[in-house]
Amino acid sequence: MTLASTPATLNTLETPCLLLDETRMMRNIERLNGLMASHGVQLRPHLKTPKSIEVARRVMTHPNGPAAVSTLQEAEQFAAAGVTDLLYAVGVSPAKLDRVLALRQRGVDLTVVVDSIEAARAVSTRALAAGADVPALIEIDCDGHRAGVQPGNHEQLLAVARVLHEAGCLRGVMTHAGESYGCRSVEAIADMAEQERWAAVSCAEAIRKAGLPCPVVSVGSTPTAHFARNLDGVTEVRAGVYVFFDLVMAGLGVCSVDDIAATVLTTVIGHQADKGWILVDAGWMAMSRDRGTAKQPVDQLYGLVCDVNGKVYPDLLLAETNQEQGIITLRAGSSATLPDLPLGTKLRIVPNHACATCAQHEAYEVVRPGEPEVVAHWERFRGW
Numbered sequence: 001m002t003l004a005s006t007p008a009t010l011n012t013l014e015t016p017c018l019l020l021d022e023t024r025m026m027r028n029i030e031r032l033n034g035l036m037a038s039h040g041v042q043l044r045p046h047l048k049t050p051k052s053i054e055v056a057r058r059v060m061t062h063p064n065g066p067a068a069v070s071t072l073q074e075a076e077q078f079a080a081a082g083v084t085d086l087l088y089a090v091g092v093s094p095a096k097l098d099r100v101l102a103l104r105q106r107g108v109d110l111t112v113v114v115d116s117i118e119a120a121r122a123v124s125t126r127a128l129a130a131g132a133d134v135p136a137l138i139e140i141d142c143d144g145h146r147a148g149v150q151p152g153n154h155e156q157l158l159a160v161a162r163v164l165h166e167a168g169c170l171r172g173v174m175t176h177a178g179e180s181y182g183c184r185s186v187e188a189i190a191d192m193a194e195q196e197r198w199a200a201v202s203c204a205e206a207i208r209k210a211g212l213p214c215p216v217v218s219v220g221s222t223p224t225a226h227f228a229r230n231l232d233g234v235t236e237v238r239a240g241v242y243v244f245f246d247l248v249m250a251g252l253g254v255c256s257v258d259d260i261a262a263t264v265l266t267t268v269i270g271h272q273a274d275k276g277w278i279l280v281d282a283g284w285m286a287m288s289r290d291r292g293t294a295k296q297p298v299d300q301l302y303g304l305v306c307d308v309n310g311k312v313y314p315d316l317l318l319a320e321t322n323q324e325q326g327i328i329t330l331r332a333g334s335s336a337t338l339p340d341l342p343l344g345t346k347l348r349i350v351p352n353h354a355c356a357t358c359a360q361h362e363a364y365e366v367v368r369p370g371e372p373e374v375v376a377h378w379e380r381f382r383g384w
Contacts, residue, residue, distance in 0.1 A: 008374040010308050010367065011346060015267045016286035018361035019348065020055075021310070022375065023368050024261035025243060029059050032225060032242050039231045044068050044087060044218065046240030049355045052364065053081045054378040059243055068238050072099045073383040079108045087111045087218070089174070089238065091139065091147050094122040101130055111171055111216075115139040115147050120160045124167030135171040136164050137216060138207075142199035143192065145178035151199040154206045161207050161214075172216025173207070175200045176238070180223040182295070186253050193224035201233035223254050246354040247304065251296040257304065257312060262358055263348040264303075265365070266326065268341050278328040278341050282349055284321040288356035302326065304350040309370070313339055318349050 006012075010019075036043040045059045048070035056078060060067055065085030069075045075086050076099070084107060092100065092112040103110045114120045114136050127134040138160050141148030149157050164170035177196035183189045200219050207214040219231075220238030231237065244262040245255040266282035284302075293300040302318040305328055315334035320327040326349075330338055341347070351357035358364075359382060366376035 008365070008377075009372045010265065010374070011372065013265055013365055013374065015265050015346070016282040017265050018358060018364050019263045019265050020244070020364035020366050020378070021261045021263075021369065022366050024259060025055070026058065028242055028245060028255070028259060028261060032239060033061075035226060036237060039228070039237075041231045041234055042066065042236045043225075044220070044236045044238045045243070046070070046089065046220075046238050047074060047078060049240045049358060050243060050380065051077075051358070051382065052378050052380040053078070054376070055243065055364075056081070056083065066236070068240070071384045072096055072103075073381065075103055075108070075110060077381050079103055079106065079110075084108050087113075087137070087174075087238070089113060089176075091115055091119060092123065092136075094126070097123065097126045097134070100134060101126070101132055104132060104134065109135075111135045111137060113137050113139050113174060114160065114164070115141075115149050117156075117159055117163060120163040120169075124163055124169055127167050127169055134169050136169045137172050137174040137218060138164070138170075138203070140173055140175040140199050140203050142175040142196045143177050143179035145176070148175060149203070151203055154203075157203055157206060158210050158212075161210070161212050165212050170207075170213060172214050172218065172235070173200050173203050174216070174218035174238075177219070177221045177224045180221045181248065181252070181292075183223065183252060184297070186227055189223045189252065189254075190227045190229050193228035196221070196224050197228065197231060197234055204233065222249060223252055226254050241354050244354040244358070246292075246357075247300045247350055247352045248292040248296070251293050251298060251300070257350060260350050260354075262354050262364075263306065263310065263350050264357060265308075266347050266349055268343055268345040268347065269325070270343070276329050276338055278338070280318070280326045280328060280347060281324065282318070282321075282326045283324045285323050286357075286360055287318065287321055287326070287349060287351060288353065288360055289321075290351070290353040290356040292352040300350075300352060302349075303352060306348040306350060308346040308348065310348055312350070
């Protein structure tokens with residue numbers, strides 16, 4: 001007779017480890033689904049943050065997708081789980097086209113992204129040589145944040161579009177308002193959402209005016225998805241970190257701290273009373289080096305500190321990180337009192353950037369509010 005194993009609890013988990021509050025996650029998912037339904041636009045969730053089959057099944061509207069990914073490793077993992085409608089939302093390099101074709105030959109409708117004549121030619125040449133479709137979106141630079149054709153440069157835009165169209169590869173345009181992460185008000189985010197929408201829609205209109213097809217107009221970032229005033233002319237919106245949220249999103253006003261679903265469980269391993277330090281076993285290997293709130297009005301250093309149940313301690317921060325050790329202190333200038341946290345106390349750290357922190361871990365320990373038991377263990381994957 002085999003005895004059933006005792007379920008893990010917050011107090012028995014080895015630390016550091018990654019916790020995922022399933023209730024908060026589902027609330028976040030439902031919120032954006034409702035917003036997109038009100039706009040009448042399809043949501044294409046970006047799976048780069050969770051990198052988990054179990055999370056993907058909960059965030060997608062159908063087992064087949066749609067979804068976006070940021071690596072071909074993600075595309076291959078999700079394809080193996082039955083996701084067949086995928087956008088590889090990073091500029092594709094010629095060396096990766098064999099893997100793209102292999103996925104498409106398996107029945108995966110994988111779309112790639114290009115933003116130059118050279119990239120368009122590489123895709124078109126490889127597609128024609130293989131006698132296969134490789135649909136591509138032209139990336140538009142809506143905000144100077146990273147890659148993309150300038151929205152006013154219709155000469156370059158149409159040149160790229162024609163190269164793709166001649167090989168049957170032109171599917172549309174896409175853009176990403178990464179600069180929305182630097183906005184300082186909800187109104188500024190809404191303005192950025194309109195800038196993002198206009199850039200993509202105007203380029204789509206220019207392509208159609210030239211007699212070329214442009215069925216897909218894809219935009220998105222988590223901030224702009226939540227505060228877009230309208231999405232006229234857009235066919236789909238992409239967003240990713242909204243599933244978990246993080247302190248950067250809370251600092252932007254996109255969510256509250258109580259919406260953040262992913263945290264790191266850690267243990268008190270020591271004290272330096274004369275310095276006002278509490279030492280924990282979560283360093284930058286558990287939290288990442290991301291300091292995304294550093295330029296926001298409230299700098300959360302390496303993360304907010306909560307008790308084991310997720311209640312935030314006033315002004316208590318993970319202030320410094322070494323590789324495997326973190327230092328917790330009170331925020332500078334705070335009138336709060338350093339809590340008495342004995343050796344072995346379990347704490348949760350709310351991260352700056354969910355994507356970066358989750359990337360440090362192999363799995364999620366799934367929990368629910370007010371319950372000490374771990375209800376599930378969901379694997380996640382890494383790599384390119």
